[in-house]
Amino acid sequence: MSDFKERIAAELTAARNRSMAYTDAEDDLLVRQHSPLMSPLVWDLAHVGNYEELWVLRQVGGITPLRPEIDDLYDAFKHPRADRPSLPILEPVEARRYIEGVRGRVLDVLDTVDPHDPDPLRRYGFVFGLVIQHEHQHDETMLATLQLSGRPDLVRDGDLPPGGPPGSGEVFVPAGPFMMGTDTQPWAYDNERPAHRLDLPGYWIDRLPVGNRAYADFIEDGGYDDPRWWAPDGLRWLQRSRAFAPLFWTRDGDTWWRTRFGRTEPVPMDEPVQHVCWYEADAYARWAGRRLPTEAEWEKACGWDAEAGRARTYPWGEDTPGPGTANLGHRAARPAPLGAFPSGASPCGAEQMIGDVWEWTGSWFLPHPGFRSFPYREYSEVFFGSRYRVLRGGSWASDPSVVRTTFRNWDRPERRQIFSGFRCARSASPEHSSEHSPRRSPGRSARRSPERPAEHPPERG
Structure with missing residues (x-):
């Protein structure tokens, strides 16, 4: 495999490892909706696989659909997030099996791609960049869902550098x-x-x-209580949200x-x-x-x-x-x-x-x-x-x-x-x-x- 294809394969693997880490939990956490603003985590997991199947396997690889009957369930524009828990979506075990099957075939399609192909989906591996970025975006969405769920094992303090001097504002x-x-x-x-x-x-x-600290100063000065600082739509939001x-x-x-x-x-x-x-x-x-x-x-x-x-x-x-x-x-x-x-x-x-x-x-x-x-x-x-x-x-x-x-x-x-x-x-x-x-x-x-x-x-x- 060329360096070009090895890099794409490595990035596909990194995105998938991240998705699996965020969904390595009890089934109840994965199937529950933690906020009407967010999907159940298991929906996101199967959705990234379905997206990958649609674009890499079908559009580029010309492969017969694996699970055409689930396309509608994972179409983000047909079902609002608040409605997704009521859909007959794949259970966690089945979702993992499905995305694993998709990924194996995706790597086969990768072997056929030429970075200089005139097809814009194939050229420079664009379609793989599409699904890699898409999965990472859903991974970040899953993190936002997990923050709402209060799952504590995702707290990483990390080895971050210290802050610098104030300097010019x-x-x-x-x-x-x-x-x-x-x-x-x-x-x-x-x-x-x-x-x-x-x-x-x-x-x-x-x-x-x-x-x-600066934002706390805004709060201390009554920023949330003073209508002068809020645009009309913002003031209505503030009154609704409290x-x-x-x-x-x-x-x-x-x-x-x-x-x-x-x-x-x-x-x-x-x-x-x-x-x-x-x-x-x-x-x-x-x-x-x-x-x-x-x-x-x-x-x-x-x-x-x-x-x-x-x-x-x-x-x-x-x-x-x-x-x-x-x-x-x-x-x-x-x-x-x-x-x-x-x-x-x-x-x-x-x-x-x-x-x-x-x-x-x-x-x-x-x-x-x-x-x-x-x-x-x-x-x-x-x-x-x-x-x-x-x-x-x-x-x-x-x-x-x-x-x-x-x-x-x-x-x-x-x-x-x-x-x-x-x-x-x-x-x-x-x-x-x-x-x-x-x-x-x-x-x-x-x-x-x-x-x-x-x-x-x-x-x-």
Whole structure:
């Protein structure tokens, strides 16, 4: 087997090992629905196998369907997550047997693939990248489900580097053009394509994600009780949800606590805040006299190398993520301390843009100019519009296969069971077009009256 095929086989195995680890539990945990927002774990397990069968075995391999009668059960667009426990889905033992049978045949198809095949599904192993990324995305979804279930054996503290000195609160991104999206990444999804030129004015963006300590200051100052900081839709969400802090936070006296996979512990104030929805991120930014970065601003700050005139695959360059550059792949079941990865900084000096927490942006999920669906509309196209907000950068639970600077995630603005956080930005005034200025502390003097805008989690297959 060539190096190309060996690498794909290894990545297929890594994704499957992860899926099996998250479903190595009593049947009751796997078949139960822990939240109407999430599927039973056993549904996700069989779904990744069915997706693999549909795309690799049938579309590329031309193999007769193994279990055509289950296609409807595992079609994510036919059955909302809340309804899936009532479906006649495969039991855990049968689901494991099914996905094992699919995988054996998938490796046979891999032997027939030529990376230079003109078929776009075969070329560079695209279809295998499709199923590898898809499985890792469901693995992260399963982790979110397991967090809701309180399964304690998934708590990994990991060997994360310590946080760094506070340093500059924000970095400046000069005005000018950059190339957004990609035409060169062989496994990039359709929504990342095509690359296109954008010209942005100068702006400031936080060097680091917003941390728990800063977010606690927002709470202490009555951020959840002051309607000035909430957009109309956000205020309605706040009234319905009765939220008072990030999901999984509780308070005892002067101490904030969080529950992490069934373990209750003090909230580490030096970590990025996570489990906040878009409305919470937007309210915090208003309170701090800031705003959320647009998706284009986020991508430019993450990967654009103005000196070289090109976009980087990762903030630090072309080397694949490692333990010194980002916190990924469930290395630890938590974000790393703020400032833990200075060697992972982007050209503009922003840090921790990859891994730790997905970062909400101010943008709706819309197509790039010249977008074309491939290989199916339901991965991206059906989600475009003013229903889903874009998240970027990946989390501690994301696999490195989905954390390139162009990768786009999206979710409803009220969702916070996902591993989501944010950083803030602000537009540059003309006199600050080429110099840095210190960030104001998010206290009373930094605030201003906000300008209010006008007025089920997505699944990728």
